[in-house]
Amino acid sequence: MEYKLFDEYITLQALLKELSIIHSGGAIKGFLANNVVLFNGEEEKRRGKKLRYGDVITIPSEELEITIVVPTQSEIEKHKKEVAERARVYAIVKKMNKDNKKKQKKHQTKESNKTKRKPVRFPGI
Incomplete structure (x- = not known):
């Protein structure tokens, strides 16, 4: 499998999470403790x-080999557009x-200026 890297580097944890090999960043410690992960053969x-x-990166238990590759120029342009759109x-x-937060605050202050209702009290409690 090839993984196209759009930044200078990616951490092992981020790579495994992005490829859905692990479900969260916290799961990496357990994964590394229970599985052999080879980085360039070591x-x-x-x-x-x-x-x-x-x-x-090789994970023998998953029969998976991941090679970090350089994306093409068109893929880089597409990625930049997607990042810009997300931003x-x-x-x-x-x-x-x-x-919306400002509107809520204004609405709350208008209500607070009105007569406030006292909470209902039950006798004997």
Whole structure:
């Protein structure tokens, strides 16, 4: 299997999580304790090991070999567009949440100016 790396490096933990070999970042310690993971032919136990172009990760128990490769120029452009779009959407959602929070605060202050109801009290309690 080939993994196209769009950044300078990826950690072993992030790679295994992105490929759905592990379900969460916390599962890596148990995975490395119970499975042999080979980095360029040598056993690797560090979850933060930086993987770069040309590195080969082998997991014999899964019969899996992952080679880190350089993406093509068109794939890099596509990836940059996707990242930019995610950032644009994130900014819009953040602004909307901020505006909604302001509206809620204004609404709450208007209600607090009105007469407040006292909680119902039951006799003998």
